[in-house]
Amino acid sequence: MNLLRPLLLASNSPRRKELLAGLGLTFDVKVKEVEEDFPDHLLREDIATYLASHKADQYVEDIQNHILITADTIVCLGDKVLNKPADYTEAFSMLRSLSGTCHEVITGVCILTKENKTVFSDTTKVYFKTLTDQEIDYYITNYKPFDKAGAYGIQEWIGMIGIERIEGSYFNVVGLPVQELYQRLVELGYLIVD
Template sequence: MNFNRHLILASNSPRRQELLRHAGFEFKVRTKEVDESYPEGTPPEEVAKYLASKKGAAYKIDHQNEVLLTADTIVKLNDEILGKPQNYEDAKRMLTALSGKKHEVITGVCIKSKEKEVTLDDTTLVYFKSLTEEEIDYYITNYSPYDKAGAYGIQEWIGMVGIDKIEGSFFNVVGLPVHKVYQALLSF
């Protein structure tokens, strides 16, 4: 992929890095701590895009040739946002809540350069089968999903055995709607 700009991925996520690499982009990773709070009353479907923009605002574009990409993924069950679990009990609570239900995975993305900024998002519906307590315990113990929204990674064991179907982009659930990001980056 011949992208003639210096792409900076502002994310520690190994999954986002892998997805961008597989999409053919070369990039540098640059990260900083950004407060991931959002205004109370923000509609859940707007939170991921808000946080991606907030992360983007934390960076200054130094050179004309740089393009920065930030992202945030949330899991929405009914109107509750399930972020990253704090501990084992929190992960178990989230997976128990998701068991046997449909939920939404929403990823917001901010791409910016010196001359422009684009924000986008994508939503995928995920349908979990009913999970047993043993399956939930096995997954948390063996995969430690503490860095994942909703306490799971679709590309891991639980996604293989516990998800009946999805509607939308698989890669969005992994953490980046690659099809939309690819098109947006080409516009830079």
């Protein structure tokens, strides 16, 4: 595979770094602190793309001949958006609300160059079994999911024992819809498979 420009990932997420590297791409990481607030009037399906685009806007002056990738993942239970939990109590409450239900994970992605800005999102439905309080406590105590939207990582213990099925991309739930990202990079002419 041949990237026609240097690639920058604007994310400190170890999961996103791992997924992008898994595509066989070479990239550098550049991270800035960016507020993750969004306007109240946004529909939930627009929040992730708004945040990914907003993050990318903070790097406009930094990109020369680069391709910049930003992403943001949100967890939605009905009309409620579950962000990263502040503490144990909030994480416990989130996981209890997800227990025995179906929720949606939406990841927004922005691909930015000096000439072009492409924003898209991917949605995956996730079905949790009914979790016991002991299972929730064990997971939070041992995995400390305070950096994860919805207070869980599908690739961790809670995903292994708690998720009955998904509809859509597994990697989207991890944090980056790599299949669609790959396709967009090819369609935009930034990536050539040779």
